Amino acid sequence: MIAALAAADFRERSRRPAYAVVLLAAVALGVLALPAADSHWQIFQLGDYRGSYSSAYAGTVTALAGAVWLSLAGFYVVKNAVALDVDTGVGQVLAATPLRRAPYLAGKFAGNLAVLASMTAALAGTALVMQLWRGEDRHVAPAGLLAPFVLITLPALALTAAAAVLFETVPGLRSGTGNIVWLFLWMTGSIGLQAGGGLDVFGLGHVITSMRADVVRTFHDHRPFDFGVGLVERDTPLKVFPWSGSYVDAQFLTERLVLIAIAVALAVLGAVWFHRFDPARAMPRRRAATHPAEPATRWEFPARRPxxxxxxxxxxxxxxxxxxxxxxxxxxxxxxxxxxxxxxxxxxxxxxxxxxxxxxxxxxxxxxxxxxxxxxxxxxxxxxxxxxxxxxxxxxxxxxxxxxxxxxxxxxxxxxxxxxxxxxxxxxxxxxxxxxxxxxxxxxxxxxxxxxxxxxxxxxxxxxxxxxxxxxxxxxxxxxxxxxxxxxxxxxxxxxxxxxxx
Known part of the structure; x- marks a missing residue:
């Protein structure tokens, strides 16, 4: 049942215009992540340096940019799975089955993650095309190219998929208030995480530490430099260094597993507030949304031609x-x-x-x-x-x-x-x-x-x-x-x- 719910959600959402818009934006972001050699613009900020466009660097930079972008835009693409079942009446059919609340929300979580994972796959393809197009290193290493999307992007998007399910079940977060709350959470979290505080959701600290070591090894530059993910302009051309791509260690893998566990827990936590399509609890909300309160005013308009x-x-x-x-x-x-x-x-x-x-x-x-x-x-x-x-x-x-x-x-x-x-x-x-x-x-x-x-x-x-x-x-x-x-x-x-x- 969980797999069937996830597959149905994926098919329904992948046909929507919003999915295509966010997907195209993600592909465009992948193009910007690997700018031309003479470009002063960069998505991945590493002071005055950038890595040569190997498979490891192309995959990691694109995966980081995709994790930041899709954790925001992807949330608004998938945050209506439960509401859609309520509005279409599918929920009433599911309520007549033995499907419990937790497995239902798990299926919605899996469907949300499948949608975001398909966008991640498009990003991975974009990274491969951009590596070959830039031509600095045409040797393709599949493990180095794809590992960042699995280890960096997908765990971050699992949190996004779980938050979308949780926001749909918690009273007060189902409507536009939840959309605003998530935007502020994303902005605050992105700034805090890139500053090195809290759980490293994007794995940025490990990547920066590895790249910093290679910069010191190549240029003997021990000065601190700015880093982060965001489109910025540099006045001087960037210096190129070869990056080994070694940032995965036991701590990094542990953090990834912790993120996935948190995501599953958040998705299932929504069962505490989920009404399981009980008309006695769901109908007042639907009535309020369909027929908003009308002001106590007598409306009379003259009958005239348009x-x-x-x-x-x-x-x-x-x-x-x-x-x-x-x-x-x-x-x-x-x-x-x-x-x-x-x-x-x-x-x-x-x-x-x-x-x-x-x-x-x-x-x-x-x-x-x-x-x-x-x-x-x-x-x-x-x-x-x-x-x-x-x-x-x-x-x-x-x-x-x-x-x-x-x-x-x-x-x-x-x-x-x-x-x-x-x-x-x-x-x-x-x-x-x-x-x-x-x-x-x-x-x-x-x-x-x-x-x-x-x-x-x-x-x-x-x-x-x-x-x-x-x-x-x-x-x-x-x-x-x-x-x-x-x-x-x-x-x-x-x-x-x-x-x-x-």
């Missing part, structure tokens, strides 16, 4: 207000309390330059609400006769939500006379909901925007000025506003096309 342009008309303010209430439907008091706390911090902060620093914090709080744009199926709004006006009102509702959460930093910017900062604030208030609306309309899922925006936000916090649309030092606010309008018109066109194809 408009030919995106304009609101006399009923516009009421439509925008209704769209905002639908967007905020079901929001807990804790969310409003968090909004109030952030606003108070932004209001009482003593420094005049605190507004640009606090704005990213204020504009990450509503990420789960923004991700609803384009994904909610509200019948009463869909029945509004002016389809394009309804699209415009939904976007403006997102703009209002953005303005509400960022109102205090705007006041601080106005009081300090920072006109460029005010312009950046206005452009950002238009851009964020436009991006969310387009992502939700195209994918009909909240996950793509959540992941894209949080990665963008994380880059902004780490000083990525060229893409920091929230700050005066970032891109031109007029350009950001133009991009926001372009995104909105793309959304409107897509929704018109989808409506015409019905």
């Amino acid at each position: 408009a030919t342009a995106a304009r609101l008309g006399p009923a516009g303010p009421r439509l925008v207000r209704t769209s905002l209430r639908v967007l905020l439907a079901g929001v807990s008091r804790w969310w409003w309390a968090g909004t109030l706390v952030l606003s108070l911090i932004a209001a009482v902060a003593p420094s005049r330059d605190i507004a640009p620093a606090l704005l990213p914090l204020c504009w990450v709080w509503p990420v789960l609400l923004w991700s609803r744009l384009g994904t909610q199926e509200i019948d009463v709004l869909a029945a509004y006769p002016h389809r394009r006006a309804q699209t415009l009102a939904t976007w403006l509702a997102g703009v209002l939500l953005t303005a509400i959460t960022g109102a205090v930093p705007l006041v601080r910017l106005l009081s300090s006379g920072d006109s460029r900062g005010v312009a950046a604030w206005c452009a950002g208030a238009l851009f964020i909901p436009a991006l969310a609306y387009l992502a939700g309309s195209l994918t009909r899922s909240s996950r793509p925007f959540q992941v894209l925006y949080l990665l963008w936000w994380y880059a902004i916090l780490n000083g990525a000025t060229p893409i920091n649309f929230m700050a005066a030092a970032g891109p031109n606010p007029a350009l950001v506003a133009a991009c926001a309008l372009a995104l909105f018109f793309l959304t409107a066109a897509w929704r018109d096309l989808r409506h015409a194809r019905r």
Whole structure:
């Protein structure tokens, strides 16, 4: 039964567009992992050095890059195995069989790992092609090339597959909150692990120690250097050293076995909360997801012919207000309390330059609400006769939500006379909901925007000025506003096309 569940999950997921997108991204990452000899860009950071492109080096570097990337993106590909069985009714069929909770979750874990393992196999093929293409060492050593994917990538992805199962069973982590929690866990864990702390999930410490010894042996350079996995640019050409590829020892193998044991334990641990498709426990959640709480407002729209342009008309303010209430439907008091706390911090902060620093914090709080744009199926709004006006009102509702959460930093910017900062604030208030609306309309899922925006936000916090649309030092606010309008018109066109194809 476990094998049948795993095979069925693999076949179902491997046919999805998200699988193809992540797979192609993994292959592209494998190409970037072995840059040209004269390139200043590198995925694997080893100071001013890099190894010659042997099978061991090509396989290890690609395996490390794949472990980092797939542990993030792969999570969102596989995190819906249990929910899919609930939504399709397959779970009710499985509930009538002798299959217990733990074996069921074990089958889901095995299916998740099979999906991620297939992507790992594509990475291994990419590493082989890149080694032969670069041509520095055309001797292919199968063991040296494939061992890193088995010993480095797969144990890390086993944790990802298990976390996806666990998040689907633990209350509070099943929805978008779990997606955000995993992203922050991944960011924190990646930074901590690359800094050498805790359990070496990626095996990076062992690889660096081995390469460091070969650098000292070749160049007699005993200086400390930076290391890590991430796309960076170097000003000077990299020095090449031959790497022996010897990093596997008893401690390394023990850590791999510990990772696999932890992954299995996490997957089975979900049985504590798993309802095994009991309608008495699963139905309230499904009802809440299918029929979100409607605000206590009487919705009445005039019966008119569809408009030919995106304009609101006399009923516009009421439509925008209704769209905002639908967007905020079901929001807990804790969310409003968090909004109030952030606003108070932004209001009482003593420094005049605190507004640009606090704005990213204020504009990450509503990420789960923004991700609803384009994904909610509200019948009463869909029945509004002016389809394009309804699209415009939904976007403006997102703009209002953005303005509400960022109102205090705007006041601080106005009081300090920072006109460029005010312009950046206005452009950002238009851009964020436009991006969310387009992502939700195209994918009909909240996950793509959540992941894209949080990665963008994380880059902004780490000083990525060229893409920091929230700050005066970032891109031109007029350009950001133009991009926001372009995104909105793309959304409107897509929704018109989808409506015409019905």
